[in-house]
Amino acid sequence: MTPITVQVPAFSVAGVAVRTCNRDEAQPERARIGALWDQFFTESWARQLPGPGADGRLYGVYSAYESDQHGAFDVTAGVSAAVQADPPVGAARIEVQPGSYLVFHCEGPMPQIVLDAWAAAWRYFEEHPEVRRRFDTDFECYEGPECVALHIGVLL
Numbered sequence: 414m415t416p417i418t419v420q421v422p423a424f425s426v427a428g429v430a431v432r433t434c435n436r437d438e439a440q441p442e443r444a445r446i447g448a449l450w451d452q453f454f455t456e457s458w459a460r461q462l463p464g465p466g467a468d469g470r471l472y473g474v475y476s477a478y479e480s481d482q483h484g485a486f487d488v489t490a491g492v493s494a495a496v497q498a499d500p501p502v503g504a505a506r507i508e509v510q511p512g513s514y515l516v517f518h519c520e521g522p523m524p525q526i527v528l529d530a531w532a533a534a535w536r537y538f539e540e541h542p543e544v545r546r547r548f549d550t551d552f553e554c555y556e557g558p559e560c561v562a563l564h565i566g567v568l569l
Contacts, residue, residue, distance in 0.1 A: 414533045416515040423511040426472045427462045428491020429453055430505035446488055453490040461501055462492055473553035474507050510550045514564040530563040
């Protein structure tokens with residue numbers, strides 16, 4: 414899979430968040446991301462959030478990186494939100510940083526497709542050490558029931 418490079422303007426996402434790391438996510442008993450999405454859907458967060466974006470897409474935003482792919486980071490499951498709207502109590506708000514992103518488009522059954530997208534991204538960066546990640550904000554944009562676009566912030 415060859416990613417494409419796009420310029421993304423800043424935008425806001427509101428939802429629910431957890432702090433985790435890849436080491437924990439590799440161990441089912443310590444993984445938090447799956448439970449985060451379960452909470453998002455079972456508690457109907459998409460309907461509770463103010464001013465959701467007109468695109469109706471869901472986002473998984475990775476932010477507050479401690480260092481690189483080996484350190485801790487936050488994950489927010491949410492929807493795009495109007496800048497002026499305050500999220501309800503218990504919700505998080507994250508600003509997706511503007512800039513250059515490599516986009517990995519994948520289709521197939523969830524959640525395997527997301528794991529495959531991340532595996533493709535990690536392989537790409539291993540094979541292209543000249544391309545450096547920003548470790549600022551990265552995000553998954555769910556474009557349909559079996560379609561995800563993984564956006565990885567890069568330095569150009």
